[in-house]
Amino acid sequence: MSGFALAVLCLVCVVAVAFARPGGGQSYSGGSRSRSSSGGGSGSGGGDGGFLVELLVWLVFRHPGIGIPVVLVVVVFFVGRAMLGNKVQEWSTAATPQSVQRVQRVEAPSPPPQVMSTIPRSALDALRAVDPEFSVVLFEDFVYLLYAEIQRARSGAGRLASIAAFLSPQLAQNIQAEAAGAAALADVRGIVIGAMRLTGFSGSHSATVSVEIEFEVNYVEVNRQGGEQRFYVTDRMGLSRAQGAKSRPPARARTLDCPNCGAPLENLRGTQCAYCQQDVGGGRFDWNVGYLSTMTKERRGPLLTGDVQETGTNDPTLVDPQAVPRIHAIEQRDPAFNWDAFTGRAAHIFGALQGAWSGREAARIRPYVSDNLFQSMVYWIDLYLQAKCRNMNDNARILRIDLANVLSDTVYDAITVRIFAAGADYTISDDGKVLSGSRTRERTYSEYWTFIRGSQRQGPARTDAACPNCGAPLDISMVGNCQFCRAKVTAGEFDWVLSRIEQDESYSG
The missing domain is CATH 3.10.450 (Nuclear Transport Factor 2; Chain: A,)
Incomplete structure (x- = not known):
């Protein structure tokens, strides 16, 4: 391998990292990629990019024939990436109301949604x-x-x-x-x-x-x-x-x-x-x-501080062919249901999870997730506490939400969306040392999130910190019951709760 090719490879290894986050932080197979994906691998902490700068300076002055071309490659890489990132429009609940078809439109970074002829979970219907x-x-x-x-x-x-x-x-x-x-x-x-x-x-x-x-x-x-x-x-x-x-x-x-x-x-x-x-x-x-x-x-547990390359973000969104008709059926059953209110609820849960995750506060996560997903998140929070470190996702924000699938039966409605988001994702020790990721370099990623709600429930989705049953200030026990009305609110009987988080490379419908 030539010196130039080796240098470029080293730089790619430095910049091509993925970070941790609620629903997409560490791999069950041991690498820092996602808590629900099968991807493995590990790497050194990314820090704030100091190693990259030092390597570039060293190459320019000691080996200018290699260093200058490499600098040009890196500059082109980051400029191109910035231009691509600017095309991703940020999403917010205050945006102009959009129809489901509008939300499905892909503007960047992924190609147009791909409608799948068969989705395995739907087959069980x-x-x-x-x-x-x-x-x-x-x-x-x-x-x-x-x-x-x-x-x-x-x-x-x-x-x-x-x-x-x-x-x-x-x-x-x-x-x-x-x-x-x-x-x-x-x-x-x-x-x-x-x-x-x-x-x-x-x-x-x-x-x-x-x-x-x-x-x-x-x-x-x-x-x-x-x-x-x-x-x-x-x-x-x-x-x-x-x-x-x-x-x-x-x-x-x-x-x-x-x-x-x-x-x-x-x-x-x-x-x-x-x-x-x-x-x-x-x-x-x-x-x-x-x-x-x-x-x-x-014989291995999760690696809390390594980095593994993000995969699947640019893949087409997998859309069940019956997703739009089924969400229209929900609208007919519940006149108070609308796409903007639902995505507002999703954004509220997304924001609540970010703070609770970085703060390692399981109780703050409890009101918004199902029992099984809560067990998974508590598992990871406990590991971070034991390791005396925490995963941060500064300036975490949703860029776009795509509709992917809808399943309805006599008990539940389940809506799966693909969430595109970005943030500065890094892991720090309790004494403030950056162990992996970067405080300044943001990463765009996407995941499939499934929300469930009782199919007999009607009414607008809540986007405030209140019990979805009695309206009292949100105070939910670790078993999922409201401390005021005693109703179990984490099974979806009263409002949408998050039940599944799946990575792009493992989601199949």
């Missing part, structure tokens, strides 16, 4: 033809809960018996054998799912319905001597149920109990319920896990 009460949101919550319980059952301690009704005999046998062979494993905890993707779906017109889910997960294995080891894992889980099985009612969707009658797990003896006297295994009444396959398992 086919189940509502035979199961009208099926809800994708509740299904995903239930699967999240079931996956976590299976992981905990690997440590034995009687946990396997309580969930046997949800497992195939072969899987239960495999878990039992693993628990017996791993005598040193005392517990599996800190289970945080960073991504959950639908990778297979079949049988909506046959006797059995089958679904395959891929997970990206961090968890901690604790041995009997008290030692801990953090892992990054990708798993695939296959579930099935009888075509005639019906979804759990919303009140039971986030609990594990008898698949038939809802009796507590203590009433189950294997797959036999002592209360309803039914054999409730095999997917007759509820989802049954046939297999759980580990694709990768690596």
Whole structure:
């Protein structure tokens, strides 16, 4: 490689960095990229660019034949980037009201939206033809809960018996054998799912319905001597149920109990319920896990201070072909709903998360996110506290919001948008030292955010710090209940809450 090419490569490595942020800060695979993406890698702290300046000065004076051309390349790079950035129009709730079609128009930096013919999550809507009460949101919550319980059952301690009704005999046998062979494993905890993707779906017109889910997960294995080891894992889980099985009612969707009658797990003896006297295994009444396959398992936790290149920001927005008709259907059901008010709510949540994230204040995040997403954010905040550092996103602002997908059922409306934003993203130690990123260099990025609200709820979205149920000053407990009216407001029954954050490279609909 020539000296010039090597110098240019070094400079590219310095300037091509990505930063941390709420919903897009650290990778579950260990690199500083995004909390819900699968991208890995690490790098040195970016600081404020001092190394870049020193390198340029050294090249100009010591090797002018290389240094001067490199300076020209860098100047062209940053001028071009600035010109591109200026084309991105900032978005605010005070802007002239825009229709959904207007918001979908891409001005910069990405190409025009790409309408996808098939979106995997939308495929599950086919189940509502035979199961009208099926809800994708509740299904995903239930699967999240079931996956976590299976992981905990690997440590034995009687946990396997309580969930046997949800497992195939072969899987239960495999878990039992693993628990017996791993005598040193005392517990599996800190289970945080960073991504959950639908990778297979079949049988909506046959006797059995089958679904395959891929997970990206961090968890901690604790041995009997008290030692801990953090892992990054990708798993695939296959579930099935009888075509005639019906979804759990919303009140039971986030609990594990008898698949038939809802009796507590203590009433189950294997797959036999002592209360309803039914054999409730095999997917007759509820989802049954046939297999759980580990694709990768690596002994590493998240890297809080490394940088990994941003990917996907310039990719087309993935738009479900039914997104616009479905959002119009919401408008017809709820005359108070409009796109500007909804995006105003999204911007309010975006702003609240930035301050709470940088301040490492989990309580300030709680009112605006679902239970599962809150667990993920608390996981990251705790890691920053332990490492005595914090991630900052100064001057964070939304540039544009694109509509991507809309799903509606008898329980929830779910609206997915692609948020383009920018800010100076960096990590500092508690004593003020910049560990990665830059206080002055801003980064443009995009993510897919999914908001949910009860489908029976009507009324304008709130953009103030007040309880969406009673209107009292916002004071929400860590379990999601208003301290004044005691209503649980983080499940979306009263106003839009954020339930998913997905990166460009991992979002599939």
